Amino acid sequence: MKKITVLLAALVSAGVAFAAGPAPKKSGIEAEGYVWNAQEGEKIEALTLQGDVTRGEEAYEVCGACHLPSGAGRPDGTFPQLAGQHTTVLIKQMADIRAGLRDNPTMYPFAVTLTDPQELADVSAYIESLCIPTEHGKYTEADAMIQIAQGKAMYEKDCQECHNANGEGDKEKFYPVIAGQHYAYLLRQMTEIRDGHRRNANPDMVKVIKPYTDEQLVAISAYQASLKMPGSMCGDAK
Ligand code: HEC
Numbered sequence: 743m744k745k746i747t748v749l750l751a752a753l754v755s756a757g758v759a760f761a762a763g764p765a766p767k768k769s770g771i772e773a774e775g776y777v778w779n780a781q782e783g784e785k786i787e788a789l790t791l792q793g794d795v796t797r798g799e800e801a802y803e804v805c806g807a808c809h810l811p812s813g814a815g816r817p818d819g820t821f822p823q824l825a826g827q828h829t830t831v832l833i834k835q836m837a838d839i840r841a842g843l844r845d846n847p848t849m850y851p852f853a854v855t856l857t858d859p860q861e862l863a864d865v866s867a868y869i870e871s872l873c874i875p876t877e878h879g880k881y882t883e884a885d886a887m888i889q890i891a892q893g894k895a896m897y898e899k900d901c902q903e904c905h906n907a908n909g910e911g912d913k914e915k916f917y918p919v920i921a922g923q924h925y926a927y928l929l930r931q932m933t934e935i936r937d938g939h940r941r942n943a944n945p946d947m948v949k950v951i952k953p954y955t956d957e958q959l960v961a962i963s964a965y966q967a968s969l970k971m972p973g974s975m976c977g978d979a980k
Pocket residue numbers: 754801802804805806807808809820821822823824831832835836844845846848849852853856865918
């Protein structure tokens with residue numbers, strides 16, 4: 743397995759495209775009658791299975807080439823931080839990537855191979871068990887204090903009811919953990935969700951975010967990247 747990871751890392755950094763059919767492109771949220779998070783396919787099965795962390799660690803090896811062995815991803819926003827994410831969110835997002843509801847040509851070839859519900863449950867259990875990095879891509883411009891303060895006010899008004907005060911999300915409701923995520927990735931995802939390009943997005947979140955300007959997205963991303971989840975960050979006592 744180790745050799746495969748090294749080879750993969752080399753291919754990824756060389757920008758080599760993987761041999762697999764092109765990712766499908768479903769209209770999702772823009773289609774009439776679209777049901778957000780419809781419970782179908784291997785997703786339902788994976789959600790009911792007990793994940794095995796040890797088996798999951800092995801299955802994760804291939805993912806670590808991009809998301810890093812720690813799950814921390816990259817600060818430039820290309821590869822998201824995954825560590826500590828809810829299993830429900832991980833399973834849903836992987837199913838959605840496979841279904842063509844997110845534009846992710848880089849990961850698509852890996853998502854299509856991961857259809858065994860038990861393996862999905864295992865790899866998700868492993869990722870959820872990892873601590874959330876404290877050192878990650880934060881907003882570092884000179885006006886960070888101002889941006890974070892403005893973002894906080896918006897977050898408390900519009901986002902907290904779903905993503906919670908410390909960015910904990912909600913496991914039962916499939917709301918992602920935000921704490922520890924890279925600023926650049928947050929900004930990119932928020933922009934894609936606002937503009938309708940992330941076609942699996944929660945319609946209630948889309949409604950909230952539609953009127954946001956680019957400047958407001960910067961502020962709210964700066965704030966989210968500053969969040970900490972006590973007890974789940976690397977170095978915290980569990
Ligand atoms: C070739 C690189 C690559 C590999 C290998 C890879 N991913 Fe990804 N992954 C990505 C990229 C790029 C994204 C960001 C997608 C976007 O921008 O919408 C992503 C996104 C994700 C997300 C969504 C995160 C979020 O915050 O919404 C999950 C979950 C995920 N990957 C899990 C995995 C798992 C599990 C594996 C191993 C089976 C894996 N990835 C392998 C590149 C990769």
